Amino acid sequence: MAGGAEQQQAHRAGVLKQKNKHHKHGKHRTKGEIERENKGRVSVKTLSKKQKKEQRKQDRRHKASQLRRNKKDTVLTEKRQLGSKDGPPHLVAVITLHAGIDAQNALQLLRSAEMGSVYEGAGGGDSFGLVLPRFKQRLVFIKPNAADLHAVLDLAKVVDTLLFVLDPTEGWDSYGDYCLSCLFAQGLPSHVLVTQGISELSVKKRTEARRALCRVTESRFPEARLFSLDSAPDSALLLRHLASQKQRRLAFRSRRPYLLAQSACFEPGPGPLGTLRVSGYVRGRALNVNRLVHIVGHGDFQMSQIDAPRDPLPMAARGTRGGDMDMQEGDDEVRMLMRADPSRQESLQTEAELDPMEGEQTWPSESELKEAEEALKQRKVARKVPKGTSDYQASWIMEREGESEGEEEEEGESSDEEEEGDDRMEEQEDFMEEIDSQDGDVSEGEEEEEDVEECETLTESGRDDHYDEKIDVQEEREMVERYRQARSDQMFPDEVDTPLDISARVRFQRYRGLKSFRTSPWDPKENLPRDYSRIFQFQNFERTRKRVFTEAEEEGQEGAMVGWYVTVHIKEVPPSVMEHFQRGRPLVLVSLLPHEQRMSVVHMLVRRHPGNTEPIKSKEELVFQCGFRRFRASPIFSQHTSGDKHKLERFLRPNTPIVVSVYAPITFPTAGVLVFKQRANGMQDLVATGSLLKVDPDRVIVKRIVLSGHPFKILRKTAVVRYMFFNREDVLWFKPVELRTKWGRRGHIKEALGTHGHMKCVFDNQLPSQDTILMHLYKRVYPHWTFDPHVPEPASWVKNEAVVNPEEIEME
Numbered sequence: 001m002a003g004g005a006e007q008q009q010a011h012r013a014g015v016l017k018q019k020n021k022h023h024k025h026g027k028h029r030t031k032g033e034i035e036r037e038n039k040g041r042v043s044v045k046t047l048s049k050k051q052k053k054e055q056r057k058q059d060r061r062h063k064a065s066q067l068r069r070n071k072k073d074t075v076l077t078e079k080r081q082l083g084s085k086d087g088p089p090h091l092v093a094v095i096t097l098h099a100g101i102d103a104q105n106a107l108q109l110l111r112s113a114e115m116g117s118v119y120e121g122a123g124g125g126d127s128f129g130l131v132l133p134r135f136k137q138r139l140v141f142i143k144p145n146a147a148d149l150h151a152v153l154d155l156a157k158v159v160d161t162l163l164f165v166l167d168p169t170e171g172w173d174s175y176g177d178y179c180l181s182c183l184f185a186q187g188l189p190s191h192v193l194v195t196q197g198i199s200e201l202s203v204k205k206r207t208e209a210r211r212a213l214c215r216v217t218e219s220r221f222p223e224a225r226l227f228s229l230d231s232a233p234d235s236a237l238l239l240r241h242l243a244s245q246k247q248r249r250l251a252f253r254s255r256r257p258y259l260l261a262q263s264a265c266f267e268p269g270p271g272p273l274g275t276l277r278v279s280g281y282v283r284g285r286a287l288n289v290n291r292l293v294h295i296v297g298h299g300d301f302q303m304s305q306i307d308a309p310r311d312p313l314p315m316a317a318r319g320t321r322g323g324d325m326d327m328q329e330g331d332d333e334v335r336m337l338m339r340a341d342p343s344r345q346e347s348l349q350t351e352a353e354l355d356p357m358e359g360e361q362t363w364p365s366e367s368e369l370k371e372a373e374e375a376l377k378q379r380k381v382a383r384k385v386p387k388g389t390s391d392y393q394a395s396w397i398m399e400r401e402g403e404s405e406g407e408e409e410e411e412g413e414s415s416d417e418e419e420e421g422d423d424r425m426e427e428q429e430d431f432m433e434e435i436d437s438q439d440g441d442v443s444e445g446e447e448e449e450e451d452v453e454e455c456e457t458l459t460e461s462g463r464d465d466h467y468d469e470k471i472d473v474q475e476e477r478e479m480v481e482r483y484r485q486a487r488s489d490q491m492f493p494d495e496v497d498t499p500l501d502i503s504a505r506v507r508f509q510r511y512r513g514l515k516s517f518r519t520s521p522w523d524p525k526e527n528l529p530r531d532y533s534r535i536f537q538f539q540n541f542e543r544t545r546k547r548v549f550t551e552a553e554e555e556g557q558e559g560a561m562v563g564w565y566v567t568v569h570i571k572e573v574p575p576s577v578m579e580h581f582q583r584g585r586p587l588v589l590v591s592l593l594p595h596e597q598r599m600s601v602v603h604m605l606v607r608r609h610p611g612n613t614e615p616i617k618s619k620e621e622l623v624f625q626c627g628f629r630r631f632r633a634s635p636i637f638s639q640h641t642s643g644d645k646h647k648l649e650r651f652l653r654p655n656t657p658i659v660v661s662v663y664a665p666i667t668f669p670t671a672g673v674l675v676f677k678q679r680a681n682g683m684q685d686l687v688a689t690g691s692l693l694k695v696d697p698d699r700v701i702v703k704r705i706v707l708s709g710h711p712f713k714i715l716r717k718t719a720v721v722r723y724m725f726f727n728r729e730d731v732l733w734f735k736p737v738e739l740r741t742k743w744g745r746r747g748h749i750k751e752a753l754g755t756h757g758h759m760k761c762v763f764d765n766q767l768p769s770q771d772t773i774l775m776h777l778y779k780r781v782y783p784h785w786t787f788d789p790h791v792p793e794p795a796s797w798v799k800n801e802a803v804v805n806p807e808e809i810e811m812e
Contacts, residue, residue: 079247082160085315087563088281089129089138091260092242093159096146097176098167103143105196106165109235110141119313126584129313135243138313144586149182149684149794150630153674154296155586156183157253157628158260158283161190161242166226168197168209171216178686180220181609185689186625186672187250192227192241193217199230252627252671253590255549257287257559259568261587262312266578276573278589279309281565285552285591288559289338290345292597293570296588296628298577299789300348300597300665305339306560307567334567337560346592350599350665351534475680486615486651496705504707504725505733511705511777513737518643522780524698531663531785536598537697545668548593590628595666601697601783602626602664604673605640606690608654616652616677616687619784623678623791624662626692627671632788633662636781638701648703648781652688659693663787666695682795703781709773718750718760719767724775725757734775739763743771 029037081087096103111118111128119129127142142159144151156162162183166172172180198209214226227241228234259280268274289303310333364372498504514520538544560566568589581587604626616622619634637649640657652658660675675688709724725731731752739747739761747763761773 081563082247084136088283089140089313090161090242091159092139092141092161092163093155094141094143094163094165095152095179096165097172097179098170099173099175101165101167101196103165106194106229107141107143109229109232110239112232131313131315132239132243135240136315137243138315139239139242140313145584148585149179150297151585152179153182153186153625154588156186156189157296158258158588159189160247161192161245162188163192163194166193166195166213166217168195168213171213178611181611181689182674182686185674187252188248189250190245190248191221191224192238192245193221193224194227194229194238196229198228253284255285255552256593257285257591258283259287259589261581261589264578264581264587266573266575268575273572273574275304276570276577277567278570278587279565279567282560282562284562286555286557286559286561287566287591288555289340292346292348292592293568294590294592294628295577296590297630297791298580300592301570301573302345302348303340304569304571306337306569307334308337308564309334309567311565337566346594346597348597350597352536354533482615482617494704494706495708498707498725500726503727504730508705508777511779513776514778515738517645517778522645522700522702524700529782531782532697535600535663535697536595536666537600538695541695544595548595548668552593588628593668596668598666599663599787600666600695601699602662602667602695603693603699604660604690605657605693606660606673606675606688607657608652608688609686612685612687614677618648618650621786622687623676623684624664625674625676626664627667629665629667630791631664632786632791633664634784634786635660635662636701636783645700645702648701661699661701661783663783663785667692669694678794682792684794701781702778705777707775707777711767711769711771711773712758714767714769716766717763719763720753720758721761721773722758724773725759727757728752728755731757731759737775737777740774740776741767741771742774743768745771
């Protein structure tokens with residue numbers, strides 16, 4: 001029995017038994033365990049969230065293919081509508097890029113094409129319409145004045161295709177290259193390159209000339225095809241290419257309705273203003289009569305109604321040449337489409353209403369009045385008054401200058417207008433101090449002698465006896481001064497000499513020190529200027545931009561549809577707009593999006609144009625072209641960084657992206673930016689190009705000044721510094737500000753020595769004898785309110801009916 005019990009005893013594992021690892025389930029409950037514990041209950045957080053339906057892989061792939069198909073159909077629909085009977089005519093601008101080319105020969109070949117009907121004056125001015133039943137296309141050709149840069153740029157904003165006529169040997173001249181630079185920066189639509197005269201060459205030279213011209217055009221148009229236009233078959237081939245060409249989409253005009261005036265009529269009103277009736281084809285998006293309309297170069301206006309006259313370029317007309325383009329407004333076919341609703345129409349208000357009493361306090365209480373009286377009694381100011389003057393009479397005696405520095409500081413900080421004046425004087429003093437420190441050894445008499453010697457040398461050369469008559473001496477002196485200031489700012493950035501005739505704590509009382517420019521806080525709402533009460537600001541500009549674009553797409557079915565020929569009635573328009581159109585210049589209308597008529601602080605990211613080397617100083621008046629708008633303003637320049645503070649740049653530096661800030665109407669990106677500077681003779685030079693960055697009044701732009709001192713005695717990490725300040729009070733005033741050196745040392749002021757501005761400083765390491773001690777001070781700056789929507793027309797580049805080389809004009 002005992003043996004049988006031992007046999008039935010269970011086997012026990014030994015010490016060497018294999019132990020497998022447990023399953024690592026992540027130490028969390030499974031979905032089944034969670035469902036069993038919840039028993040159907042759902043948390044409040046899950047119920048409040050927006051339910052997102054999880055799709056399978058096949059469903060996601062199917063949805064993506066549907067979105068691609070819809071986008072493709074939209075693009076095909078827009079392409080098929082352009083030039084068809086349901087869409088606007090294909091608008092083509094013919095631009096010559098060389099002074100020796102006459103575009104009339106090219107237009108005559110296109111006009112004489114035996115492929116359709118020709119309608120003279122279909123686009124206003126020097127233009128004609130062409131109906132091609134074979135291609136089921138309508139085209140309108142317009143030739144602007146190539147010497148009028150504003151006309152070329154305004155027309156390039158609305159046309160569908162730019163037809164560039166090139167010289168068969170050179171391609172384009174210097175002015176043509178200048179126009180291309182402006183067009184590329186603004187946004188270039190679809191384009192075609194055409195040349196004339198190659199077919200007249202021999203067969204061997206024809207191929208060589210074509211290859212040489214292609215090498216020239218590759219720098220600007222690497223993938224463009226070059227067309228010849230010397231015969232009727234060439235014109236037919238060009239028209240076929242224009243009808244089937246792929247259109248380039250420009251973002252700044254695709255989200256807004258716009259219109260090119262083909263005819264206009266002005267009705268004077270009871271006052272100096274009247275009603276302007278403009279007829280043309282709606283492009284971009286549907287035109288709503290309750291929106292504001294911007295006339296390029298003239299300002300914003302309201303529409304009163306929209307009419308639908310008969311189409312002057314019908315597709316049905318065949319075989320008839322020279323159609324009648326005179327549209328009578330009283331024709332029976334004219335019908336009213338929509339009239340403006342005063343309750344829904346947008347306002348022309350550009351600035352916020354300023355309430356001067358908004359920041360005022362309420363009437364003080366009795367306790368506050370008693371405290372004020374006690375404070376006045378405790379405050380005793382010593383004044384020199386005549387004998388026998390009572391206390392009441394003495395309170396009315398004005399204190400003379402220099403008796404109380406503390407009161408002068410309070411008066412200096414109390415007035416905003418005085419601050420603006422001090423800022424201007426401050427910048428001028430900074431520049432003059434920098435110039436004197438570098439070029440102090442040159443006297444005015446020596447400069448005049450050098451100018452006389454140069455003039456005598458040029459006169460003796462015999463090339464031009466009247467050379468001096470064309471030079472403006474005052475302008476030459478100002479230009480030399482600017483070059484010196486720019487060179488000084490580049491060699492010694494932001495360095496300023498401490499004045500001797502005024503205390504530093506008074507001269508730099510609006511500046512402050514920062515422990516770190518990157519991390520130290522700066523409140524964007526602190527001490528704002530009065531101009532900030534006139535502008536508008538968004539809580540979140542990017543979110544507002546997306547919402548406005550979404551609403552514009554949803555409202556696309558309201559108003560005059562794209563392709564309709566309409567007559568827009570614009571009220572309260574000055575007669576100068578009609579005079580502008582009668583002189584042959586294009587009249588462009590664009591409907592504004594919500595908020596785009598209101599003023600704010602607009603920031604634009606630009607880069608210096610390589611063809612311009614003249615120094616451009618901050619707060620200098622420039623001409624801007626941002627999207628459809630053109631205006632004059634005095635901007636300030638700042639660095640393009642990712643921090644919350646941005647350092648002011650005194651000059652527009654080359655080869656560096658610079659942010660330009662101005663007071664201007666709100667414009668939603670994207671939009672191209674062109675910056676011009678107007679000369680004394682009226683001509684405008686392109687100085688910078690870029691794009692619209694954002695609209696943000698809270699962008700902190702900080703001006704930095706650097707006070708420098710020199711070590712007088714050095715003992716290891718301690719040094720006696722002089723020439724930074726010149727009195728003991730200034731040293732004590734700026735004692736909390738951190739010091740830096742050009743060799744990377746950091747330190748602080750320990751104590752003042754004597755009464756002549758010497759101070760003992762302690763640094764984190766041994767100070768070299770050739771080092772320079774620096775103190776960085778900062779102040780926030782704002783642009784000046786100099787916005788002017790009326791830009792004078794630039795002087796013509798034409799001389800004796802030929803385009804002049806810009807280099808020759810500069811020499812003159």
